[in-house]
Amino acid sequence: MSERRSPGVQWAHALPGAALGGAFSLLAAIVPYAIFGPAFLAGGVVAVILYRRHIKDRLPSAGAGAQIGAASGGFGFLFFAIPAIATLVYRPDELRQGMLDNLAQYVGRGYDPQKIQQVQDLLKSPQGLNFFVAFVLFILFLMFVVGSSIGGALYAAWARKRAQR
16 A cells, blocks of 8 residues: 555545544444543544545545544534434423433432532523533533544554554
8 A cells, every 4th residue: 555645634535434433433422431432532433444445545644534533523523412402492391301300310329419409400590501501512522523533543643554564
């Protein structure tokens, strides 16, 4: 396989794979504890693997792998955020009740009941629910994009090193 430097990411070939990598990372997050990192790394890896299948004569650099992985994380986040925001807009009472029910379980697990009550009071207002959903979405955005970017960069670097042997 040739090791010519790629002039940059060919996004027409990268975006379909990035979308599939994002969907894969979202599905992989269902596995217990995978949401803490491996699911997002795997999404970036899948995106770069699919990109390499289209660009056979070039190996993406680690930087290009990071860009493709970040796009994969962006797609994965979008696939999660759209239904979450739709639920917030069209069924806020059900979303609120689900969150309140989950919070009530934390008291039995040893968390401070006063702090749990404060969070429950915050969620009872529309502004509090909106803030909480926005905060969770922001954290998930960072996890998706950074994790997938790292996965894409690591795989691209590994593939280059392997091709040099």
